[in-house]
Amino acid sequence: MQTNFVxxxxxxxxxxxxxxxxxxxSLTSSIKTPYFFRGITNDYSQVGAITxxxxxxxxxxxxxxxxxxxxxxxxxxxxxxxxxxxxxxVPYRSVISPMASDDQIVEELYKLMTMQTRVFIVxxxxxxxxxxFAKAKQIGMMEEGFVWIVTDGLADFFDxxxxxxxxxxxxxxxxxxxxxxxxxxxxxQVRWKRKFQQExxxxxDAKLNIFGLLAYDVTVALAMAVEKSGVGNFKFDKQITNxxxxxxxxxxxxxxxxxxxKALSSTRFRGLTGDYSFVxxxxxxxxxxxxxxxxxxxxxxxxxxxxxxxxxxxLMTSSTxxxxxxxxxxxxxxxxxxxxxxxxxxxxxxSTNQKKLYIGVPKKSGFTDxxxxxxxxxxxxSTVTGxxxxxxxxxxxxxPYAVTYEYIPxxxxxGTSAGTYDDLIYQVYLEKFDAVVGDTTxxxxxxxxxxxxxxxxxxxVSMIVPIKDNKKKNAWVFLKPLTxxxxxxxxxxxxxxxxxxxxxxHRINEDFRGPIEYQVGTSFxxxxxxxxxxxxxxxxxxxxxxxxxxxxxxxxxxxxxxxxSLTSHLTVQQLKPTIxxxxxxxxxxxxxxxxxxxxxxxxxxxxxxxxxxxxxxNSPEECDELFIKGSAKGGIAAAFDEVPFMRLFIGQYCSxxxxxxxxxxxxxxxxxxxxxxxxxxxxxxxILNVTESKKMKEIEDAYFKKLASCPESxxxxxxxxLGLNSFWGLFLIAGIAAILALIIFMAIFIHEHWNVLKKSDxxxxxxxRIRVLSRIFISRDLSAHTFKDKSGIGVTDLExxxxxxxxxxxxxxxxxxxxxxLYGGQGTPSTETNDPNQNLNDQATQxxxxxxxxxxxNPEISKIP
Numbered sequence: 001m002q003t004n005f006v007x008x009x010x011x012x013x014x015x016x017x018x019x020x021x022x023x024x025x026s027l028t029s030s031i032k033t034p035y036f037f038r039g040i041t042n043d044y045s046q047v048g049a050i051t052x053x054x055x056x057x058x059x060x061x062x063x064x065x066x067x068x069x070x071x072x073x074x075x076x077x078x079x080x081x082x083x084x085x086x087x088x089x090v091p092y093r094s095v096i097s098p099m100a101s102d103d104q105i106v107e108e109l110y111k112l113m114t115m116q117t118r119v120f121i122v123x124x125x126x127x128x129x130x131x132x133f134a135k136a137k138q139i140g141m142m143e144e145g146f147v148w149i150v151t152d153g154l155a156d157f158f159d160x161x162x163x164x165x166x167x168x169x170x171x172x173x174x175x176x177x178x179x180x181x182x183x184x185x186x187x188x189q190v191r192w193k194r195k196f197q198q199e200x201x202x203x204x205d206a207k208l209n210i211f212g213l214l215a216y217d218v219t220v221a222l223a224m225a226v227e228k229s230g231v232g233n234f235k236f237d238k239q240i241t242n243x244x245x246x247x248x249x250x251x252x253x254x255x256x257x258x259x260x261x262k263a264l265s266s267t268r269f270r271g272l273t274g275d276y277s278f279v280x281x282x283x284x285x286x287x288x289x290x291x292x293x294x295x296x297x298x299x300x301x302x303x304x305x306x307x308x309x310x311x312x313x314x315l316m317t318s319s320t321x322x323x324x325x326x327x328x329x330x331x332x333x334x335x336x337x338x339x340x341x342x343x344x345x346x347x348x349x350x351s352t353n354q355k356k357l358y359i360g361v362p363k364k365s366g367f368t369d370x371x372x373x374x375x376x377x378x379x380x381x382s383t384v385t386g387x388x389x390x391x392x393x394x395x396x397x398x399x400p401y402a403v404t405y406e407y408i409p410x411x412x413x414x415g416t417s418a419g420t421y422d423d424l425i426y427q428v429y430l431e432k433f434d435a436v437v438g439d440t441t442x443x444x445x446x447x448x449x450x451x452x453x454x455x456x457x458x459x460x461v462s463m464i465v466p467i468k469d470n471k472k473k474n475a476w477v478f479l480k481p482l483t484x485x486x487x488x489x490x491x492x493x494x495x496x497x498x499x500x501x502x503x504x505x506h507r508i509n510e511d512f513r514g515p516i517e518y519q520v521g522t523s524f525x526x527x528x529x530x531x532x533x534x535x536x537x538x539x540x541x542x543x544x545x546x547x548x549x550x551x552x553x554x555x556x557x558x559x560x561x562x563x564x565s566l567t568s569h570l571t572v573q574q575l576k577p578t579i580x581x582x583x584x585x586x587x588x589x590x591x592x593x594x595x596x597x598x599x600x601x602x603x604x605x606x607x608x609x610x611x612x613x614x615x616x617x618n619s620p621e622e623c624d625e626l627f628i629k630g631s632a633k634g635g636i637a638a639a640f641d642e643v644p645f646m647r648l649f650i651g652q653y654c655s656x657x658x659x660x661x662x663x664x665x666x667x668x669x670x671x672x673x674x675x676x677x678x679x680x681x682x683x684x685x686x687i688l689n690v691t692e693s694k695k696m697k698e699i700e701d702a703y704f705k706k707l708a709s710c711p712e713s714x715x716x717x718x719x720x721x722l723g724l725n726s727f728w729g730l731f732l733i734a735g736i737a738a739i740l741a742l743i744i745f746m747a748i749f750i751h752e753h754w755n756v757l758k759k760s761d762x763x764x765x766x767x768x769r770i771r772v773l774s775r776i777f778i779s780r781d782l783s784a785h786t787f788k789d790k791s792g793i794g795v796t797d798l799e800x801x802x803x804x805x806x807x808x809x810x811x812x813x814x815x816x817x818x819x820x821x822l823y824g825g826q827g828t829p830s831t832e833t834n835d836p837n838q839n840l841n842d843q844a845t846q847x848x849x850x851x852x853x854x855x856x857x858n859p860e861i862s863k864i865p
Contacts, residue, residue: 001070003027010035013236014257016264018222020214023153024074035257037264037281039218040211041177043075043123046152049175049288049304050121051082052311053149056330059347060087060678061117065094065132067124075123075151089676091117098128105135113139116348116678119147122154129154130165137168144339145349152176155291156210158298169293171338177210178289178303178315179273188216188272210273217271221278225263231256287315294336301333346401348678356404360424360433361389362440363411366619367595367645369703370439373409382409387703391456391687392437392671394695398686403679408433420597425450425672435673441642442667443599451675454684455668456691457644461600463660464639464646466578466627481565483723490558493731497551498527500738504544504745507780511537530555543741550737554730565722579638580660582607590637593617593626600640603664620649627657642666651704749777 003022010017011033018037025044027036054062062083066072072095080090092115094108109132112120122129129150136142148171155174158166179185189208196206236252254260268277277284285306291298303315311331337345350357361384363373371386384407396403410424410433411417418424421440427433429449442452479487502523506512512522526537530551539545579585585592586609593615594600604614615636617623629635641649646659671687673680690696724731753776 007033007036009251012253013251014254016222016257016261018218018264020218021211024070025078026070026074034281035261037218037278039221039283040214041283041285043151043153044078045285045306046175046177046288047075047078047082048306048309049290049311050079050149050151051086051088052304052309053173053175053290053330054083054088054119055086056311056332057147057344057347058681059119059147060681061089061091061348061676062119062121063092063094063112063115063117064090064121064123065096065112066122067128068095068097071125071153072123079121079123091115091676094120096124096128096132100128102131102135105131106139109136109139109141113141116350118145118345118349119149119347121149121151123151125153126157126161126165130161130168133165133168133172142168142170142338144337144341145345146171146338147345147347148172148338150174152288158291158293159207160209163296166293166296170295170340171336172293173301173335174291174293174298175288175304176291177273178287179210179213182272184270185213185272213272217273217276220269220271221264221267221276224269225260225267228267229256229259229263231260290332292333292335299333301335302331346678346682350404356406357434359392359405359407360410360427360436361407362421362424362438362597363409363415363417364597364618366617366622367439367648369648370644371437373411375415382407384409386438387699388438388669390699390702391690391696394690394699395456395671395683395686398689399682405435407437417597421599422446428672428674431674435671435677435679437671439642439644439669440672441599442670446672449675450672451677451680452667452670452672453680454687455670456687456696457669458647459666459668460643461603461640461664461666462643462646463582464623464641464649464657465580465637465660466656467658468578478566480721481562481568483721485724486722486727489724489727489731493554493734494527495524497530497547497734497738498523500547500742501526501539501544504541504547504741505539507777509538509540513780531559543745547738547741550734554734557730558727561722561727585609585638588637589613591615591631591635593623593636593639595641595645598641600642604640620652623649624653624656644669648704 003019003024004027006017006019007027009015014035016035016037018039020039022038023040023043025042027033027038027042064076064079066076076093083090092112094112096105096108100108122132124132133142133148136148142148148169150172152175155176158174158176192208192212193206196203200206235255237255265278265281268275270276274286275284287303287305289300290302290304290311292301302311302313304311305315308316313331313333334342335344336342361371361373364371369386370388371384374383374385375381376383389407396405410419410427421438424433424438425436425440425446426449428436436450442455446452482490502512502519506519512519514522522537530548539548579590586607589610591613592604592609594604594617596616596618601614605611615626615634617626617639623636623639626635627639631637639646639649643659650657650659671683673683750773753773
């Protein structure tokens with residue numbers, strides 16, 4: 001209020017007003033107050049340093065304690081918004097009057113002590129702050145587990161506080177503007193202390209705080225601005241009014257004020273507190289130092305700058321990189337917390353009026369593997385066990401701090417359940433339970449009143465149906481292992497490979513010779529017999545052997561895959577679900593079941609199932625009995641429940657039922673806590689640690705080990721046929737090998753009989769030449785080693801053997817005759833070459849022609865048509 005009054009006077013008189021102590025952020029902005037210069041950083045600038053501290057240590061709740069005046073209230077809205085931005089709640093604001101008595105202070109502190117929050121942010125001046133900490137120490141709020149953070153309203157005076165006050169503030173963290181230690185500052189302090197001691201000899205060991213340093217810098221800035229503006233005479237224009245009620249209304253207007261404002265705005269220098277300059281009438285924000293009260297004074301543990309907005313152990317220059325993130329790891333020096341503790345407080349505790357957490361658990365008669373409540377009459381206490389209980393116990397042991405809790409069954413005095421799961425969860429909202437542990441599903445409408453941890457089980461709602469044995473065997477089941485395109489492709493390749501082998505073998509292999517129908521049958525027989533590797537025909541040529549080896553590899557894989565798929569169709573596929581479509585159940589009007597108290601009933605009603613068709617069951621045994629009855633006799637045709645329950649049911653009756661894919665999505669089971677509970681993030685992180693460790697597998701094996709002996713439901717439902725897309729690579733390899741062998745064979749064949757084309761009569765047509773090559777192709781290759789013994793032609797014999805005395809005419813004689821006719825010879829060897837092999841061929845040709853003339857009475861057969 002004083003500052004606003006003085007600012008108003010400055011605006012009226014056009015005289016610059018410089019302040020070194022007005023820190024309230026709510027003061028009028030510089031746009032409306034051009035004559036106001038704030039020579040100190042406002043309280044808002046330290047909010048970033050405070051929130052960085054809280055974020056670095058992961059505290060989720062904080063309570064501000066501030067004085068009930070403009071100084072205290074000015075910063076709180078900015079602090080609250082900044083805390084909410086980092087997901088830190090402000091569950092309560094403690095407002096203390098500057099005139100509060102000690103009893104009132106103690107009463108407010110006791111109120112804070114009964115809350116869970118243990119992080120307090122104190123914003124007030126030393127006169128009230130010292131009393132707060134003295135009473136806090138007296139009632140035990142300066143012990144281990146508490147966190148106290150003070151703003152610069154108190155931290156700036158740490159060096160001037162009495163030792164008794166410092167002793168009551170051990171472990172407190174403070175945020176204050178950082179003043180670098182320079183030679184200029186040390187010299188000034190020595191001169192100031194000497195002069196102050198001379199003027200005040202009764203005051204011993206006086207210290208100058210930051211306000212004194214800022215006052216000096218403000219004075220220097222004003223003096224420099226006066227010199228820069230050249231103002232030598234301060235004149236005021238008197239305002240003459242007839243009706244003046246006060247002297248303030250008759251104040252004059254400065255003639256040199258605007259020039260002085262301009263000079264102040266451009267003044268820059270290196271002051272005692274660092275670089276000093278004004279921007280829009282505001283002093284540029286300084287770096288903040290984080291200090292820890294320990295022993296007889298304070299100790300610096302880190303810094304925070306408005307440029308980097310991160311905590312740092314050492315103050316970095318703007319050119320120095322800093323990769324440390326205060327939100328993930330506090331980059332600070334060692335801290336001594338209240339109670340002389342070195343471990344970081346978790347920021348909350350169970351309130352003093354409640355020594356342990358009361359955990360509500362559901363009371364149920366079925367599916368007790370998840371939660372089982374047994375009453376012990378001897379101890380008159382209930383024992384709670386089960387999968388969910390073991391998981392929660394393991395999670396709580398993983399927390400970095402100890403939490404005491406007790407399980408309370410949600411049951412009536414007679415031992416029956418006291419309500420549905422929604423009723424149980426609502427008890428947390430009513431503060432009758434501190435949490436709920438059990439097979440509680442995370443749902444949207446439930447999360448309006450409570451907070452859930454991360455899920456620790458599978459999610460989704462699935463359908464269970466009986467499995468029927470398809471006893472009617474299909475006569476054509478042997479065709480199902482392969483798709484039609486694979487059948488057709490396989491058949492075509494069998495024919496193709498048979499043709500290739502015939503081409504490569506028939507000239508040199510007697511097994512592939514004979515009448516045309518015999519050769520076709522032999523080729524097909526050879527190809528198809530490779531399926532069972534029972535072919536009797538030999539393969540003589542190397543090219544043929546290469547093709548057959550590749551084809552053997554393809555056939556081996558194809559037959560083995562066919563056998564495996566056929567076995568699957570004949571055995572596994574016998575088991576089929578009775579129904580797979582939910583809408584088919586509605587259409588047929590079948591009865592369906594759901595677990596009592598489950599939210600699944602709402603889902604079934606949304607699907608427009610008739611309520612008369614919904615049957616309730618309480619246990620796996622009861623569900624099995626309903627399935628046995630069937631829908632026609634008051635039983636059920638399908639059951640709907642969450643995946644964890646269905647897995648347990650399948651594990652007990654895996655040979656009778658199967659589970660379809662999840663029909664509806666849910667988030668799984670989670671633990672329930674009150675809204676904004678500080679336990680939720682810690683427990684969620686602990687759940688991740690447990691689920692990623694061996695402990696979770698041990699717990700699951702203890703309750704669901706019988707699931708391992710059951711096959712997956714997907715293997716019971718279908719066996720897919722093998723398609724061409726799985727084997728096209730094999731067929732491609734076989735095709736390339738066969739075609740490559742054909743190309744090599746044809747190249748060799750043409751090369752060996754090139755003389756047929758080269759020495760032929762130029763007047764002979766291409767068609768005639770091709771017919772000649774074709775006749776050679778279908779004839780025996782007498783030069784092959786398989787025919788040498790039979791023909792009687794030796795490798796080095798130059799004289800032809802009288803083959804006419806041993807064998808009748810063969811088709812090969814036609815080709816030899818053709819060669820002779822095309823050459824134009826008369827049975828006389830060529831004299832143009834001395835090649836004995838050529839002479840041998842010519843002589844053999846003449847003998848073959850002679851055989852044809854003797855064996856064939858028709859002389860025209862030797863002529864070329």
